[in-house]
Amino acid sequence: MRDYFLMVRAVILVLWPITTWAAGESLGTTLGAVTLADWLSLVILSTVSGLVALLHRVRRSFEAEALRQAGQPAAEADRQLIDWRIFATCHMSGAILVGFIVFALCEALDINNYLEAACIALASWGGAKFADRWADGLSDRISSAIGQKGSTP
Structure with a gap:
């Protein structure tokens, strides 16, 4: 069970920067004209x-x-x-x-x-x-x- 949580944590750490960048790009253009x-x-x-x-x-x-x-x-x-x-x-x-x-x-x-x-x-x-x-x-x-x-x- 501990290995499972370590794998989930690793996936989150790997995907977090990419997800944050993509959200910033899409929301930045959407909310920029507001x-x-x-x-x-x-x-x-x-x-x-x-x-x-x-x-x-x-x-x-x-x-x-x-x-x-x-x-x-x-x-x-x-x-x-x-x-x-x-x-x-x-x-x-x-x-x-x-x-x-x-x-x-x-x-x-x-x-x-x-x-x-x-x-x-x-x-x-x-x-x-x-x-x-x-x-x-x-x-x-x-x-x-x-x-x-x-x-x-």
Whole structure:
């Protein structure tokens, strides 16, 4: 087993410089023509899409809390947020990361600007929703590690 890991390590060390050079060449030409306005549009679209997903999640959390206080059942997925900072960080990080990936892909494919903006907005929203599910599990693990019961956002 040790020999296997040494071989994998050797392959990575041999391929790393070539892969890095190829990525630099392809991304350099693709992103070389991108202006500051394009980057600002990317950040604004990704942030707004992530914020929409975050506010939707917070609204569901408040609705579930109101149902719980009224004695009515609420969906487990909509339960009270443990720590709003975890969710906000995960939503924004997921939205901006996915937005950047889609932006780079759209620039490489030379897609129309309006279609590119729509792709970035939808992908960022999807990235934030994915991060929401991931943060839910992360929040449960963190809260159980520190012994919190939960607090409202």
